[in-house]
Amino acid sequence: MVEKIFILGSTGFIGSELAKYFAEKGYSLILHGRNREKLVKIARSLNLQESVCLVSRSIASDLDIDNIIYQLSKCTDSINVVISALGIWDDSAPNRLDYSRWIESINSNLIAPIQTIIKLYDLLSYGGSVIVLSCLSGVRGYRIYKGLNPSIPYVASKAGVVAVTRQLAEYMAPKNVRVITIAPSWIEKDTLDPDLYRNIIDTVPLKRPGKVVELARFIDLLISSDIDYVSGAVIEFSGGL
Numbered sequence: 634m635v636e637k638i639f640i641l642g643s644t645g646f647i648g649s650e651l652a653k654y655f656a657e658k659g660y661s662l663i664l665h666g667r668n669r670e671k672l673v674k675i676a677r678s679l680n681l682q683e684s685v686c687l688v689s690r691s692i693a694s695d696l697d698i699d700n701i702i703y704q705l706s707k708c709t710d711s712i713n714v715v716i717s718a719l720g721i722w723d724d725s726a727p728n729r730l731d732y733s734r735w736i737e738s739i740n741s742n743l744i745a746p747i748q749t750i751i752k753l754y755d756l757l758s759y760g761g762s763v764i765v766l767s768c769l770s771g772v773r774g775y776r777i778y779k780g781l782n783p784s785i786p787y788v789a790s791k792a793g794v795v796a797v798t799r800q801l802a803e804y805m806a807p808k809n810v811r812v813i814t815i816a817p818s819w820i821e822k823d824t825l826d827p828d829l830y831r832n833i834i835d836t837v838p839l840k841r842p843g844k845v846v847e848l849a850r851f852i853d854l855l856i857s858s859d860i861d862y863v864s865g866a867v868i869e870f871s872g873g874l
């Protein structure tokens with residue numbers, strides 16, 4: 634049984650839904666978000682306030698990560714699972730990009746999650762697992778979403794996560810920690826406009842976006858000890874797109 638799950642980016646759309654799912658399943662959670670107020674609100678909504686450990690910090694340097702690890706070490710001496718739901722969306726056209734946007738995308742989508750996970754090595758318990766959310770565009774390229782135009786840094790950062798998955802898995806292997814990247818495509822949310830919904834039906838073989846609860850169930854399966862020979866894998870969560 635997995636005891637402690639650390640969710641990076643728990644204040645986001647997917648991260649907060651994962652927190653809800655795993656809280657309902659009775660897992661012990663440590664939630665990260667960069668905005669403390671948002672994080673407290675999420676924890677309150679989960680009715681976990683008494684037991685949940687909250688870690689808040691924007692990640693843009695080793696110092697930030699060291700601070701996160703310090704906050705973590707105050708509430709636990711080990712974690713079994715890390716899930717990264719960190720990231721930022723970007724669809725800036727090439728001629729609208731500037732250096733700072735490049736850095737923001739590469740940082741939030743690639744450096745922040747991967748460097749944090751690397752630094753969590755000592756806290757991860759033997760036999761644990763690491764799940765990182767990339768994006769299908771990082772596997773298949775920028776044209777994969779009809780009606781969306783992921784930017785060059787967005788695609789590069791998501792492809793970067795895909796590229797380092799196996800290397801990270803090898804790094805974690807001495808502790809028998811498995812590393813799996815998930816590359817989701819369309820996920821259902823209230824803000825999906827009707828045109829995009831039509832595009833999904835046109836292009837996705839299963840004729841619908843994935844539900845975030847389906848993603849949570851899939852992650853739940855991947856972190857279970859029944860799947861303990863899967864590591865270094867990049868798995869598409871895409872309805873066949």
Ligand SMILES: NC(=O)c1ccc[n+]([C@@H]2O[C@H](COP(=O)([O-])OP(=O)(O)OC[C@H]3O[C@@H](n4cnc5c(N)ncnc54)[C@H](OP(=O)(O)O)[C@@H]3O)[C@@H](O)[C@H]2O)c1
Nearest residue numbers: 642644645646647667691692718719720741766768817820
């Ligand atoms: N939603 C989708 O349809 C979809 C599809 C494919 C892939 N994905 C991937 O799945 C992941 C989660 O997506 P989402 O829709 O939940 O995104 P989201 O709602 O924008 O949430 C992203 C989370 O990351 C945090 N964050 C971003 N940059 C950070 C930084 N530098 N330091 C600390 N925290 C940072 C955000 O904090 P704040 O709350 O303070 O902003 C938030 O908690 C992303 O990697 C995304 O690319 C999503």
